[in-house]
Amino acid sequence: MTHTPRTLSALGLYRRMASASIVAQLRYPGTFAIQAIGNFVTTLLGFFGIWSLFRRFGSIAGWDIGTVAVLYGLVNVAFAVAETLGRGFEVFGGEYVRTGSFDRLLLRPRSTLLLLLGHELRLRPIGRFLQGAFVLIAGLWLAPHVQWSAVLVLPLAIAGGAAMFLGVLIGQAALCFITVEGLEVVNVLTYGGVEAGQYPLTMFGRWLRRFITFVLPLAAVCYYPALFSLNHPDPLGMPIWIGALSPIAGFVFLGVMVLIWNRAVAGYVSSGS
Amino acid sequence: MTLRPYLTAFGLQWKIGLRYRIAVVAGLAAQMWFGAVTLMAYASVYHAAPDVQAPLSLRQAMTYTWIQQSLFTLLPLGCLPAIGDAAKTGAIVYDLLRPVDMWNWWLSASLARLLGNAIPRAVLLACVAGPLAMLVGLGAWSLAPPADLAAAGLSLISITLGALLSATIVMWWNILTARTLSPLGSYAVGTPLAVLLSGMLLPLPLYPDWIRPFLLAQPFAGITDIPIRIYLGTPIPGGVATGLGLQLFWLTALTLLGRLWMRQTVNRLEVQGA
Numbered sequence: 001m002t003h004t005p006r007t008l009s010a011l012g013l014y015r016r017m018a019s020a021s022i023v024a025q026l027r028y029p030g031t032f033a034i035q036a037i038g039n040f041v042t043t044l045l046g047f048f049g050i051w052s053l054f055r056r057f058g059s060i061a062g063w064d065i066g067t068v069a070v071l072y073g074l075v076n077v078a079f080a081v082a083e084t085l086g087r088g089f090e091v092f093g094g095e096y097v098r099t100g101s102f103d104r105l106l107l108r109p110r111s112t113l114l115l116l117l118g119h120e121l122r123l124r125p126i127g128r129f130l131q132g133a134f135v136l137i138a139g140l141w142l143a144p145h146v147q148w149s150a151v152l153v154l155p156l157a158i159a160g161g162a163a164m165f166l167g168v169l170i171g172q173a174a175l176c177f178i179t180v181e182g183l184e185v186v187n188v189l190t191y192g193g194v195e196a197g198q199y200p201l202t203m204f205g206r207w208l209r210r211f212i213t214f215v216l217p218l219a220a221v222c223y224y225p226a227l228f229s230l231n232h233p234d235p236l237g238m239p240i241w242i243g244a245l246s247p248i249a250g251f252v253f254l255g256v257m258v259l260i261w262n263r264a265v266a267g268y269v270s271s272g273s
Numbered sequence: 274m275t276l277r278p279y280l281t282a283f284g285l286q287w288k289i290g291l292r293y294r295i296a297v298v299a300g301l302a303a304q305m306w307f308g309a310v311t312l313m314a315y316a317s318v319y320h321a322a323p324d325v326q327a328p329l330s331l332r333q334a335m336t337y338t339w340i341q342q343s344l345f346t347l348l349p350l351g352c353l354p355a356i357g358d359a360a361k362t363g364a365i366v367y368d369l370l371r372p373v374d375m376w377n378w379w380l381s382a383s384l385a386r387l388l389g390n391a392i393p394r395a396v397l398l399a400c401v402a403g404p405l406a407m408l409v410g411l412g413a414w415s416l417a418p419p420a421d422l423a424a425a426g427l428s429l430i431s432i433t434l435g436a437l438l439s440a441t442i443v444m445w446w447n448i449l450t451a452r453t454l455s456p457l458g459s460y461a462v463g464t465p466l467a468v469l470l471s472g473m474l475l476p477l478p479l480y481p482d483w484i485r486p487f488l489l490a491q492p493f494a495g496i497t498d499i500p501i502r503i504y505l506g507t508p509i510p511g512g513v514a515t516g517l518g519l520q521l522f523w524l525t526a527l528t529l530l531g532r533l534w535m536r537q538t539v540n541r542l543e544v545q546g547a
Contacts, residue, residue: 031457038461045465049475053318056479057325061317185299188306196310203317208309 010114017118025123032123039127047072047135050198063200066143070226073136074154075197078161078221079190080129085162086169088119093176103270112265113258116173143230150229153244157225160247161197164221165190167250167257174257174264189216197222202235209236217253220246278373279381286355286385297393304342304398311338312414328478328485333505336417337476340501343398346390347435348467348496349442350460353383356447357456365451369539376532379447384440391436420506427513428504434520435496441527442467442492448535451542472498478507486510492527495520 008016025032050072054065083090096102096116105115136154140146147153172186196204196212201223204212212218227234228243312335319331329337351357356379359365368375399416406415419425446459453459468474470493477488477498488494489509499516502509509516 031455034458034461038465042465042468045469045474048469052475052480055481056327057318057322059321060314061321185302188303192303192306192310195307199310199314204310204313208313 010110013110014114014118018121021118021121022123035124036127039124040131041127043076043128043131046198047131061200061203064143066139066141067226067230067232068198068200069135069139070143070230071139071200071222072198073132073134073139074157074161074226075194075218075222076128076132077136078158079165079194080125080132081158081162082165082169083125083128084122085117086166087122088116089166089169089173091119092116092173093179097176100270102268106265106268113170113261140229145231147229147231149244153225153229153247156244157221157229157247160225160250161221162250163254164217164250165193167254168193168216170254170257170261174261177264177268193218217246217249220249278371279377282378283381283385286353286382287389289386289389297397300346300394301397301401304345304394305401308339308342308402311342316414329476329505329507332413332417333507334476334479335414336505337472337501339398339402339416340504341471341473341476341497343395343402344391344432344497345473346394347387347439348471348473349387349439349446349463349493350467351443351463352446352450352456352459353379353386353443354456355382357450357459360450360454360456365542369542375539376444376528376535380440380444383443383447384436387436387439387443417505419504424504424506427517428500431500431503431517431520432497434517434524435500438492438520438524438527439496441524441531442496444531445527445534448531448538452538467493467496470494471496472501478502490519492523495523 047069050060050068051065053060054068059065060068092102096105102112105112108115140150168186168189172189175186193212193216196208197218201209201212201219209219213220224234224238224243224246226232226243228240231240233240315334315338316331319327319334327334356365356368359368368378371378403416403418406412419428442463446463449459449462450456470488470491472494477494478485480488489498499509499520503513503516
């Protein structure tokens with residue numbers, strides 16, 4: 001019986017790399033369990049802080065706990081998905097550029113983005129994911145005017161948010177072509193983005209509102225879809241239907257970052273290996 | 274007994290901490306961002322509920338946040354990285370062979386690591402959040418000066434105790450690392466505990482009233498929360514003496530129990546590789 005050589009489709013290749021990564025992580029079940037639980041507890045404690053503010057002040061600047069819980073859940077679930085997929089971009093500077101092993105990826109007849117996505121499918125963020133989902137559902141249960149259309153809009157918002165955070169990670173990796181080592185400043189956009197996204201937009205000063213609306217489309221994937229799902233008018237005066245469409249901005253952001261990535265790869269000069 | 278080996282261990286880790294200047298600037302940017310987001314959140318929460326009598330005024334909550342942000346690297350987030358590596362490779366046996374008291378040896382290295390990381394960042398952030406913020410007209414958002422001269426002196430003593438206490442807690446993570454032969458567990462346990470219980474996440478005085486006495490009495494409060502309360506002049510039940518007393522109590526208790534645990538761990542340590 002002869003086998004004709006065949007090439008895997010991109011999806012098939014990714015599936016293989018992902019399953020190899022999952023098997024590798026489950027080799028140490030104890031470590032995995034501790035890390036996942038640690039992740040769950042850390043993020044849950046984050047919500048405990050917000051809840052304590054509610055207990056003391058009655059509301060967060062006039063926002064009810066249901067709305068804030070939905071915002072919190074949305075941004076955490078979206079970030080957890082991006083963290084799971086984008087590990088290769090997070091470690092790109094140290095593990096690929098500095099060591100020169102990115103040269104090897106360039107030799108393979110596949111998109112560098114696909115190969116880096118396959119670097120690792122990280123399971124640890126499942127803690128953040130579950131906790132975010134839990135808070136999100138609790139928020140929907142507590143909020144007074146949940147729309148049925150939320151069933152459609154919230155998944156779109158999560159996908160848009162995950163795309164946006166993945167875009168940040170890709171942009172961070174593209175920056176490594178210049179800086180070689182990864183810069184922790186970019187954490188401002190990832191972890192800092194999660195921190196900012198879990199509060200209503202109206203709480204921030206104008207410069208920060210503009211930044212997380214027009215530079216990083218955080219409000220578009222989090223704040224506006226949440227308002228739409230909860231039928232909550234925007235105190236800043238945006239029409240409410242905008243939340244049903246705004247998550248698309250997350251995909252646009254990802255697209256822009258992919259373009260930047262491709263330009264950066266075209267100009268790549270190896271550090272030598 | 275000579276002090277020299279411990280001073281050497283201290284000096285080495287101190288220099289490692291000072292090495293990464295770009296990391297210090299990057300850290301500053303991150304801390305400014307987190308500080309700004311948190312401050313704006315507090316400001317709008319306080320302004321929306323002017324009638325609520327909070328244990329901290331808005332200005333105090335802001336100052337608390339700035340100091341917490343600037344001392345982030347002083348928190349015992351996990352074991353000393355060098356010990357984590359040594360546990361993985363088996364090089365930890367070299368430490369066991371040294372003719373020094375291992376507790377003091379590791380403690381001086383851990384303390385130096387914390388201070389070498391924290392001091393440059395704290396000074397830099399204090400300059401930016403204090404005088405510089407005043408100059409550019411952000412006085413209301415800036416780091417307030419200490420309540421009075423006595424508060425300044427006492428908080429300096431208290432933060433010294435806090436640094437020692439943090440290094441002692443890092444020792445517990447070090448022993449855990451030596452026991453489990455991996456630094457990951459210490460980070461998985463240490464980071465959430467330190468971030469929550471030190472008041473990094475939310476100032477400890479702002480938690481619900483029923484839980485506040487417990488939060489004050491646990492060891493992590495002694496690292497930054499008690500020094501900051503003394504600095505701000507916010508009342509601690511029983512006065513400043515309770516605060517300093519709690520710090521001394523935990524320092525002693527954790528050292529004695531920790532030494533015991535370390536002796537037990539070292540006696541039955543199984544090392545891989547080497």
